Amino acid sequence: MELDRRACLQAGLAAAALPVLRVIPVQATGTFVHEIAPGVFVHRGQHAVFSPENAGDISNPGFIVGSDAVAVIDTGGSPVVGRNLKQAIEAVTSRPVRYVINTHMHPDHVFGNAAFATDGVVFAGHHKLERGLTARADRYLAINSVLLGPRVFEGTKIIAPSLNFDGTGTLDLGSRKLELTAHPTAHTDNDLSVKDTTTGTVFMGDLLFVEHIPTIDGSIKGWLALLDRVAQDPPVRVVPGHGPPALTWADAATPLHRYLSTVATDVRALIKQGKTLSEATETAGQSEKDAWVLFEEYHKRNVTAAFAELEWE
């Protein structure tokens, strides 16, 4: 039953995704990337928690090809995913990778970095990314070595950015400019989005979750405010951190905004009624249960985070 519901959910939402130009198979690994706009490629990760079987392939890394160089945006959750992505890049272009941009600190987005750590590659991120990674390095490494097992985890390294963004900045790939925006606290305190100015595509990292339940590791109020801000002048095409490789802003942001508003509204009402955190985790946001994959795995943690933030309003 559960699987049926999830299959229907994914099929229904996938139908709303923007068309894909071509799919690039990678023979040796069976992984592939979708070309969602000319020169813009995305690998679609699974909706799952880390396991040896999925090798941490549970988020959406991608890359953009300019006339001189390539920028990689996130690298997946293990060196295995990073190497698969590298192979996919080599199947598409002989131009070198110049930048690896990390959208935020979470292991499923940065633990493939080691596969790209060679001379001439510059790692870029939000100016708070290094601090976030350093504070959590020991915990992230310990947890992932257990969840992924030694074979997949081998070679994992935390690589902090050497190019840091505060506000907005530009990277040039040759006849192609990327605009990077470091955001105020939302999904985390180090979220960075990447806009390909040539096609108007914006990689939003985990500022957008589609199908996969969002996870709050920053500020529910900040996240809702960000969604409202971006909606004023929405991108033509977005890549979420989890979900289909390309969508319109409305298709990607509407369910996420509804989830976050529902949790915030329910938690505020429960706090007002004098309910405890443990009571709140049982009831707040339960109307969203059937709308998301991995709801059981993350929803209570989201309510806990929202409660801690909103009880001091």
Ligand SMILES: [Zn+2]
């Ligand atoms: Zn994340």
